[in-house]
Amino acid sequence: xxxxxxMKHLLSNSTLYFHVTKAVSPVRLNQFRKxxxxxxxxxxxxxxxxxxxxxxxxxxxxxxxSSILSNMLVYNNFLSVEEEQSLLQEINxxxxxxxxxxxxxxxxxHGFRETERGKWNDANTKIIERVQNLAFTSNVxxxxxxxxLDLEEKGYIKAHVDSxxxxxxxxxxxxxxxxxxxxxxxxxxxxxxxxVLLKQRSLYVMKDSARYKFTHEVLESEKSYFGDLxxxxxxxxxxxxRNTPDPSLVDSGNDSSNNNPYSR
Ligand code: OGA
Ligand code: MN
Numbered sequence: 131x132x133x134x135x136x137m138k139h140l141l142s143n144s145t146l147y148f149h150v151t152k153a154v155s156p157v158r159l160n161q162f163r164k165x166x167x168x169x170x171x172x173x174x175x176x177x178x179x180x181x182x183x184x185x186x187x188x189x190x191x192x193x194x195x196s197s198i199l200s201n202m203l204v205y206n207n208f209l210s211v212e213e214e215q216s217l218l219q220e221i222n223x224x225x226x227x228x229x230x231x232x233x234x235x236x237x238x239x240h241g242f243r244e245t246e247r248g249k250w251n252d253a254n255t256k257i258i259e260r261v262q263n264l265a266f267t268s269n270v271x272x273x274x275x276x277x278x279l280d281l282e283e284k285g286y287i288k289a290h291v292d293s294x295x296x297x298x299x300x301x302x303x304x305x306x307x308x309x310x311x312x313x314x315x316x317x318x319x320x321x322x323x324x325x326v327l328l329k330q331r332s333l334y335v336m337k338d339s340a341r342y343k344f345t346h347e348v349l350e351s352e353k354s355y356f357g358d359l360x361x362x363x364x365x366x367x368x369x370x371x372r373n374t375p376d377p378s379l380v381d382s383g384n385d386s387s388n389n390n391p392y393s394r
Contacts (some may be wrong), residue, residue, distance in 0.1 A: 177264075179203040183328075185357050189321040198324050201340035202314065205264070208333035209257070214306055216253050221278055221306075221367060230282050240350075241285025246275035257304075261371050265302035265335045270373040273297070277370040283363060286350035289315060291342065295380050298373035300337040305330055308364035311354050314344040327356045 183204040186195055209217070228243040250258055262272045281287070292301060305328045312334070316322035324344070328334060336346065349355075351363040 177205070180206050183326055185325040187323040190324065194322050197339050198314070201336070201338045202324070202326060203335040204326060204328065205333045206329050207331055209304060209331040211331070213257055214331050217257060217304070217369060218306055218367070220251055220254055225278065225280055230285070238288045238290050239286070241282040242279060244277065244279045246277055248275045258371065261302050261304065261333060264333070265300055265371060266373055270298055270300065273372045273374055277372065279368045279370065281348065281366045283365050284351055287348040289313070289345035289347040291317060291345055292372070294342070295375055298375050299341060300335065300373050301341055302333060302335045302371045304333050304369040306367040306369065308366040309361050310363055310366050311349045311356050311361050313347050313349055314340065317343060317345050325356055327361065
C-alpha cells in the first residue's frame with residue numbers, strides 16, 4: 131500500500147507530496163532536502179525575477195544564458211495562497227463542465243481542457259491586471275481574453291512556438307496547483323536547452339528571443355526533472371496572458387499554425 135506524506139514547506143508554503151512505502155526513502159528525503167535548499171536560495175520578493183529557476187545544458191554559452199535570463203523571467207510566489215484559491219474557485223466554476231481531451235488535432239497537447247475568459251470577478255481582475263502590468267510594456271496591447279489551460283496529472287504540452295499570427299512578443303503564465311518543468315530548446319540549432327522550474331503560484335514572462343527563437347514544452351510526469359531533482363507533477367492549471375500580434379507578422383507565411391491560436 132502506498133501512503134502519502136505531505137511536507138509543508140514553511141518558507142514558501144509549498145506542499146510536496148511523496149508517494150512512499152511506509153517510510154520516506156533516503157532518495158526521496160534527499161530530493162526533498164534539495165528542493166528545500168532550492169527554496170532557501172530563492173528570492174521571496176515577487177518583484178525580483180529568480181535566477182535559480184534555470185538549468186542550462188552545456189551548449190548554452192554566456193550570450194545564450196544572459197539572453198534567456200533577460201527574456202524568460204520567473205517570479206516565484208507571485209500569487210499568495212489566497213489568490214491562488216480565488217482564481218481556482220472561479221476557474222472551476224466554468225471549466226468543470228468540460229472534458230479532458232487526449233487527441234488534440236495536431237497532437238501537441240495531451241490530457242487537457244482549456245478555455246478563454248474575458249471577464250473575471252473583481253478580486254481576480256486585480257490579479258490579472260497585476261500580471262499584465264508586470265509583463266507588458268506600455269506600448270503593447272494585452273489580448274482581452276485570458277487563456278486557461280488545465281492539464282491533468284498525466285497531461286503535457288509538446289515543444290511548440292506560439293503562433294506569431296495570434297500572439298505578440300510576450301506570454302505571461304501563472305502556474306496553479308502544481309510545480310512543473312518547462313523546457314526551452316533553440317528552434318534552429320536544437321542543441322541549446324534550458325530547463326525552467328515553474329513552481330506552483332509562480333509567474334513566468336516569456337518574451338522576445340525566448341518566445342520566438344526557442345520552443346517551449348511542459349514536461350510530462352515521468353520526464354519532470356530539474357537537474358536530478360524529481361518535480362512531482364499533479365494537475366496543473368495555467369492562466370496565460372498574451373498581447374496582440376505584431377501586425378507585420380500576422381500575414382507571415384512561415385507560421386504553420388493555420389487557425390490554431392497557440393500553434394501547438
Ligand atoms: C500554450 C502553452 C504553457 C503553460 O498554451 O501555448 O505553452 O504554461 N502553455 O501552460
Ligand atoms: Mn505555448
